[in-house]
Amino acid sequence: MTLPVSNFGIYVHVPFCTVRCGYCDFNTYTPDELQRADAAETWAESLVKEITYSLEQIEKPQILKSIFFGGGTPSLLSPEILKKIFTKVSLEFNLAKDIEITLEANPDTITKEIVKTWIDLGINRISIGMQSSDSAVLKTLDRTHNPENVKKAVNILQAAGLSNFSLDLIYGTPGESLTSWEQTVTTAIELEPPHISAYALTIEPGTALYRKTKLQQIPPVSADDQADKYLLLDKILSEHNLPWYEISNWAQPGFECQHNLNYWNNQNWWGYGPGAHSHIAGVRWWNVKHPFSYSKKLTEEKNAIEEKEILSTAQINLERVMLALRLKSSDLKEIVPNATLINWLREGYLKEDLNNFELTPKGRLLLDTLVNQLT
Ligand SMILES: C[S@@+](CC[C@H](N)C(=O)[O-])C[C@H]1O[C@@H](n2cnc3c(N)ncnc32)[C@H](O)[C@@H]1O
Numbered sequence: 001m002t003l004p005v006s007n008f009g010i011y012v013h014v015p016f017c018t019v020r021c022g023y024c025d026f027n028t029y030t031p032d033e034l035q036r037a038d039a040a041e042t043w044a045e046s047l048v049k050e051i052t053y054s055l056e057q058i059e060k061p062q063i064l065k066s067i068f069f070g071g072g073t074p075s076l077l078s079p080e081i082l083k084k085i086f087t088k089v090s091l092e093f094n095l096a097k098d099i100e101i102t103l104e105a106n107p108d109t110i111t112k113e114i115v116k117t118w119i120d121l122g123i124n125r126i127s128i129g130m131q132s133s134d135s136a137v138l139k140t141l142d143r144t145h146n147p148e149n150v151k152k153a154v155n156i157l158q159a160a161g162l163s164n165f166s167l168d169l170i171y172g173t174p175g176e177s178l179t180s181w182e183q184t185v186t187t188a189i190e191l192e193p194p195h196i197s198a199y200a201l202t203i204e205p206g207t208a209l210y211r212k213t214k215l216q217q218i219p220p221v222s223a224d225d226q227a228d229k230y231l232l233l234d235k236i237l238s239e240h241n242l243p244w245y246e247i248s249n250w251a252q253p254g255f256e257c258q259h260n261l262n263y264w265n266n267q268n269w270w271g272y273g274p275g276a277h278s279h280i281a282g283v284r285w286w287n288v289k290h291p292f293s294y295s296k297k298l299t300e301e302k303n304a305i306e307e308k309e310i311l312s313t314a315q316i317n318l319e320r321v322m323l324a325l326r327l328k329s330s331d332l333k334e335i336v337p338n339a340t341l342i343n344w345l346r347e348g349y350l351k352e353d354l355n356n357f358e359l360t361p362k363g364r365l366l367l368d369t370l371v372n373q374l375t
């Protein structure tokens with residue numbers, strides 16, 4: 001069966017990090033865990049295989065609108081490995097003229113030399129894991145970078161002409177005061193990012209931070225504290241020409257992440273790499289998680305899929321509503337019954353703007369409750 005594809009992006013999962021941060025449960029592995037010097041080369045070879053096999057399952061020709069290298073730490077990839085993947089992608093796909101190609105980077109890994117490679121390959125957007133400007137907060141998160149390296153990294157990118165970058169921030173880390181968070185936001189703004197993503201810290205089961213909170217070595221996160229920080233962030237960013245466009249994302253107009261908009265608009269993408277998720281034409285699947293099982297399965301079975309599900313009409317509608325509510329650009333009149341809109345306006349969850357409705361910061365904080373009222 002070949003799946004019909006339009007509005008197509010690809011995600012490449014890079015499952016490697018130098019060390020694991022204490023809060024992170026993403027599908028990533030350190031050299032100590034893998035104990036294989038050729039792990040990245042093997043991963044790249046398998047990825048190339050997965051691309052070949054994927055083309056038997058989707059309609060051609062593909063116009064590729066975006067590529068997103070996520071992780072893990074994609075900025076650790078060597079120029080040779082990146083070139084291998086780019087050669088394969090350019091060979092097999094029809095790249096849109098205005099394609100957006102994003103790579104996630106840890107501040108410590110951004111050097112003049114690697115940035116030149118990225119630009120030569122066509123990477124035109126970098127997402128930097130800043131998290132906080134407060135070294136005490138970074139320590140609680142087990143982040144290894146020195147906060148000053150973020151400014152150095154941004155300077156390197158800007159000097160090379162790669163000025164489309166995003167900063168990732170985390171708020172509500174135990175021990176982070178409102179003043180510390182305000183300082184983080186101010187420091188971020190001073191770097192003049194065209195885009196900011198900010199996430200409330202989640203204490204994920206199985207992480208080092210989870211164990212520390214269970215042992216009461218670290219206090220738990222507070223939902224009220226995180227709400228205050230969200231409101232402060234949204235206020236400062238909107239005053240600096242960075243309006244929200246998705247619940248956790250703010251951008252100068254024209255710098256919204258096209259790849260992520262594709263997800264939130266429930267479009268089509270193939271996620272390559274261990275543990276990566278894909279969604280094409282109402283079919284969703286995800287790959288086996290471990291890089292070694294991923295390579296083995298591709299060699300033996302010509303696919304890496306762990307599980308696949310065909311979405312029912314009810315599931316498709318529910319996802320459409322959940323995703324649409326996250327986006328400022330959604331036409332809420334299309335998805336929310338009139339009586340509910342009036343109620344949300346009265347409660348201050350919505351505001352009316354030029355005959356359209358937009359979630360207020362209070363409404364965005366209560367997103368889950370609002371979604372529940374629609375389902
Ligand atoms: C998984 S990382 C990949 C990029 C890169 N390795 C980095 O750390 O910046 C992407 C983003 O996920 C966010 N993240 C990961 N775990 C999180 C958690 N438990 N709570 C909130 N945000 C989290 C961080 O903001 C991070 O920047």
Ligand code: SF4
Pocket residue numbers: 016017019020021024025026028071072073106129
């Ligand atoms: S937060 Fe980023 S650097 Fe830290 S372990 Fe997760 S993926 Fe790796």
